[in-house]
Amino acid sequence: MSSTGALLLLVIAAMVIAGLAGYAFKLRQEVKRREVFRIEEEQRARQNSLENLDYVVSALVHEQVDITEGAWRCKVLLEIADPSLAERAEFQAFADVYNRTRHLKTHSSRQQLTPRERMQEDKERLAVEDEMRPAVLAAAHEVIKWRAKEAADGLH
Numbered sequence: 001m002s003s004t005g006a007l008l009l010l011v012i013a014a015m016v017i018a019g020l021a022g023y024a025f026k027l028r029q030e031v032k033r034r035e036v037f038r039i040e041e042e043q044r045a046r047q048n049s050l051e052n053l054d055y056v057v058s059a060l061v062h063e064q065v066d067i068t069e070g071a072w073r074c075k076v077l078l079e080i081a082d083p084s085l086a087e088r089a090e091f092q093a094f095a096d097v098y099n100r101t102r103h104l105k106t107h108s109s110r111q112q113l114t115p116r117e118r119m120q121e122d123k124e125r126l127a128v129e130d131e132m133r134p135a136v137l138a139a140a141h142e143v144i145k146w147r148a149k150e151a152a153d154g155l156h
Contacts, residue, residue: 049081054147057140067129067136071097074143090142093135100128 053074060070075094078085086095104121105113113121 046081049077053077057143060140067133068101068125071136091139093139097132101125
């Protein structure tokens with residue numbers, strides 16, 4: 001092979017390597033951009049969940065929502081914000097109500113029940129609500145205290 005041919009191959013190889021390096025850099029920038037976007041989306045979802053949680057616990061405390069519905073919503077919103085929150089002892093009542101009532105029919109499934117079956121499910125739900133009301137309301141107050149503390153800590 002002549003030195004001109006070798007030099008030509010070397011130049012082509014350098015151009016290919018430079019092109020691949022440029023492409024790799026571009027891909028790396030895209031990965032970074034997507035990671036930042038993902039983190040921002042997670043933060044927005046957490047913030048939205050916590051804001052909705054504030055509304056639900058307020059509605060629970062002011063008895064504007066059924067204990068069962070409020071507990072279910074609180075459990076889900078806590079899990080979205082941070083799964084470990086739903087496991088905290090002071091918020092356990094939400095999960096307890098959920099676990100004791102999750103088998104009950106809702107929405108269109110409920111409409112398919114006979115009146116007798118609906119009445120039986122209502123009795124069961126109301127019994128759970130009567131029993132769990134103090135614990136759920138206490139958990140709602142704990143959420144309010146926790147959120148106030150979190151807000152105060154965020155200001156410092």
